Each structure stands twice: as C-alpha cells, then as structure tokens.
Amino acid sequence: MDLYTKNGRHLQVSGNMVYSGSGIVIGRIDGNKVFGPNGGYVGTLVNDRLVYRSTDSALIKSVFSASNKAGTGKANHGCSSIWGEEPNIPD
Numbered sequence: 001m002d003l004y005t006k007n008g009r010h011l012q013v014s015g016n017m018v019y020s021g022s023g024i025v026i027g028r029i030d031g032n033k034v035f036g037p038n039g040g041y042v043g044t045l046v047n048d049r050l051v052y053r054s055t056d057s058a059l060i061k062s063v064f065s066a067s068n069k070a071g072t073g074k075a076n077h078g079c080s081s082i083w084g085e086e087p088n089i090p091d
Helices: none
Strands: 003-004 010-014 017-020 025-030 033-035 039-048 049-051
Touching: 025 039
Parallel strands: 003 049
Antiparallel strands: 003 010, 010 017, 017 025, 025 033, 033 039, 039 049
16 A cells, blocks of 8 residues: 655555654554554544644554654656645654
8 A cells, every 4th residue: 555645745654554664663553544653643534635733633652663764766746736735754
C-alpha cells in the first residue's frame, strides 16, 4: 500500500505500521486513524493520504514500541485539497 501525507510526502506501510520515507516509526493504523508510539493521534487516513484533523486530535490509544526500518527512495506526490492539515511527521 502506498500512503502519502496531505502535502505528498511518501510514507511506508508494513502491515498496520506506518513509517516515514526514511524508515522512522510514525504510528500504527487503527481503523482509519494512525496513532504514534506514545498513543497520541497522528492523522486520519483519507484514501491514500494521511491528514491531521484537529477534531480528532484528542483521541488516544495505548502506547507501543516498534523498530525503525530501512528507508525508501520512492518519489513524493503532489499536494491534495483534502480537508485537514499536514501531519507533523519526522524525516
């Protein structure tokens, strides 16, 4: 599965885990939401995009740990006009 941020940054997906393009753990997919290792809300999945929505920002899930993975050189995509903001994702 290919996944991108609202502004088109490529994210890696492996099972239910989401990683930045450089392989840093972003979070775990739970339904149509992604929650970080600290249990905090990262973003909402809308088609192939991860978008931060302030209306969902109070959601919290359980804390978890996961290992980073190898980076990828996959190209970014263009921006999307989906409602919401660019999620705060390390690279």
